[in-house]
Each structure stands twice: as structure tokens, then as C-alpha cells.
Amino acid sequence: MIELAGVGYRYPGAEQPALHDVSLTLRAGECLGLLGANGAGKTTLLSLISGLRQPGAGQLRVTDGQRPGMVPQQLAFYPELKVRENLELFADLHRLRGQTRRQRMDWVIARTALAERLPRQAGSLSGGEQRRLNFAIGLLQPTALYLFDEATVGVDAHSRQLLLATVEELTSEGHAVIYTSHYLDEVERVANRILLLERGQVKLDLDTRALLGEQHGLLLKWPGALPEALERELLAMQLPFKRLADGWHIEALQGADLARLCTLIAELPQLPSLLRFGRPSLEQLYLHLSGGAL
Incomplete structure (x- = not known):
């Protein structure tokens, strides 16, 4: 073509x-x-x-x-x-x-x-x-x-x-x-x-x-870095996670893993400013790939 x-x-x-x-x-x-x-x-x-x-x-x-x-x-x-x-x-x-x-x-x-x-x-x-x-x-x-x-x-x-x-x-x-x-x-x-x-x-x-992936997961926004306790838990559970321009995406969550992570997040001293179940949007990935340039 x-x-x-x-x-x-x-x-x-x-x-x-x-x-x-x-x-x-x-x-x-x-x-x-x-x-x-x-x-x-x-x-x-x-x-x-x-x-x-x-x-x-x-x-x-x-x-x-x-x-x-x-x-x-x-x-x-x-x-x-x-x-x-x-x-x-x-x-x-x-x-x-x-x-x-x-x-x-x-x-x-x-x-x-x-x-x-x-x-x-x-x-x-x-x-x-x-x-x-x-x-x-x-x-x-x-x-x-x-x-x-x-x-x-x-x-x-x-x-x-x-x-x-x-x-x-x-x-x-x-x-x-x-x-x-x-x-x-x-x-x-x-x-x-x-x-x-x-x-x-x-x-x-x-x-x-x-690019976007077909697996749904948790979309999280934190004011700062990903909390160490959560990062250790993700590594222990062998769950893939990646940094986006405005937060984090934790991939391939099953029901039990999702409940376990939500419990952990609720007990953290600093809560995320956003928690949503889904997959990254093209806009989020574009901002990540372009370094935030529109």
C-alpha cells in the first residue's frame, strides 16, 4: 500500500x-x-x-x-x-x-x-x-x-x-x-x-x-516515589509494574492479588491521590514516552 x-x-x-x-x-x-x-x-x-x-x-x-x-x-x-x-x-x-x-x-x-x-x-x-x-x-x-x-x-x-x-x-x-x-x-x-x-x-x-497492553491492572498516582513497602510486595508477588508520566501501572492482577494490594495500600501512611482499575490510556503512555511534552 x-x-x-x-x-x-x-x-x-x-x-x-x-x-x-x-x-x-x-x-x-x-x-x-x-x-x-x-x-x-x-x-x-x-x-x-x-x-x-x-x-x-x-x-x-x-x-x-x-x-x-x-x-x-x-x-x-x-x-x-x-x-x-x-x-x-x-x-x-x-x-x-x-x-x-x-x-x-x-x-x-x-x-x-x-x-x-x-x-x-x-x-x-x-x-x-x-x-x-x-x-x-x-x-x-x-x-x-x-x-x-x-x-x-x-x-x-x-x-x-x-x-x-x-x-x-x-x-x-x-x-x-x-x-x-x-x-x-x-x-x-x-x-x-x-x-x-x-x-x-x-x-x-x-x-x-x-503498546497499551491487554492486561488490566491498578493505575496509581502518588505525590512522590512509589512507597518502599509496596515496591517490596510487588517484587515478592512477581507482579510487573511500570512508571508512567503521572503515576504507576501494576499489571496482570488477579482477584486475590488485587484484594491483597488494596489492603496493603489502605494501610500505608501516605495514600495515593488516584487509584483506578484499568489499563494505561494512550495519553498517559504518550506523555511518558515524550517526557511530558505536548
Whole structure:
């Protein structure tokens, strides 16, 4: 689907490359959650994959030869045109005809809840409605790969759920997706693989389950270090535990072990500020991996 080998890119006049030695392969049916702080190279990488820029180094290949569909961070439609006119215009640009055109138009309108907004001038829509139109235009092109760059910024909670369900539908139908967002709960929901960029380089590329784990456990927050008595007990019980950005995660707890630890914690002189049963969120692990940088 997509293959990148040693890809690099430097903006004219920049001292450091925006991307350096990036390699990845994305296959049909995969959704890659692209993470990184502002300036990490996420948008640059998407612009290279979409064909808006050409790599300065390495090789980039889209194996089926199709141009990706893209929902960009910036609004990309004509505000003076009506919603339907914008959709018709971009359908023309994608050379959609006949039944394929009608089906695609109906599909994107339904997936973005724009049916009642079709006669409205695009510039008169609310910010969230404009985002939905941007989303619809990006989905108009039938293709094997879709790119989403902060696609739900400013969208209300109900519309966000609708749009995320559409992303899940794309991957379930065998499309490849690259999804980047500062809403890490969105990425955790839709992505089955996480790639973390740091200063233009790949710091981590892992299956989401491998990263978050499938075992539930105790999530604890302490004002200071993990109490020595608890640490000794965890080692004696041979329970895995790891430090997160804002606390600790004790893994693979069974019923008796959970009760034993809760009793011990309740008897400690200093109690945790938070105790929750579950697994680490993507946000917690991201903060841990990035050293707390947002």
C-alpha cells in the first residue's frame, strides 16, 4: 500500500531537516495513529505521502498508484459556494460520473450529517459544520488510502462520534488510514498501530495492543516515589509494574492479588491521590514516552 524507506525532507533555509530517515510500511485495513509534538514532522510526512511535496532523500512508493484522499488541518473549500456546489465541484475534480458519483455523494453526505446544510452557503456554516464539510470533501475520492490531519478540531461531541465511526468503517472495508490528532482518545479508538515522531525521526512504531497492553491492572498516582513497602510486595508477588508520566501501572492482577494490594495500600501512611482499575490510556503512555511534552 505505502512504503517509505529512509525518507527525509528539509525546508529551504532550515538548519535541521523536518524529517530524517523515516521508514514505514502501511497495508490495507491498517489505521496508523501518527503522534508527535507540534513541529515533530507529522504534517510534513502527510504532505509527502499525499504528493504535495517530494522527498529530499529516500524512497516513497504508493503501491496501487492511486492518489490518497486527504482531510487537511486547514479548511479547503470555497466559502462563497453552497455546500452542495462545493461537493459537486470536488466530485468533478475527481472525475466522478454516473452511479459512482451519486453513490459517493450520498455516502459522504450521510456520513457527515450534511443533508440539511446542502442549500447553505459554506461560509455561513458554524465552525463544526465547516469541519464536517471539509471531512466530506476529503472522503469524496474513492481510493485505497485516506489521510486525516487534525480532522475533528472544533467539531461537537456528537459529530465527532459520527466522523470517527466513518474512519472505523473505512478500515473495516480494507482501506488504509493515517490519522493524526491531538485528541489522543480519538487515536486510541481508531488506530490499530501507533507511530511516534520526535524531531522528524521515528521514535516508536508499535501495534496499539502491544503498546497499551491487554492486561488490566491498578493505575496509581502518588505525590512522590512509589512507597518502599509496596515496591517490596510487588517484587515478592512477581507482579510487573511500570512508571508512567503521572503515576504507576501494576499489571496482570488477579482477584486475590488485587484484594491483597488494596489492603496493603489502605494501610500505608501516605495514600495515593488516584487509584483506578484499568489499563494505561494512550495519553498517559504518550506523555511518558515524550517526557511530558505536548
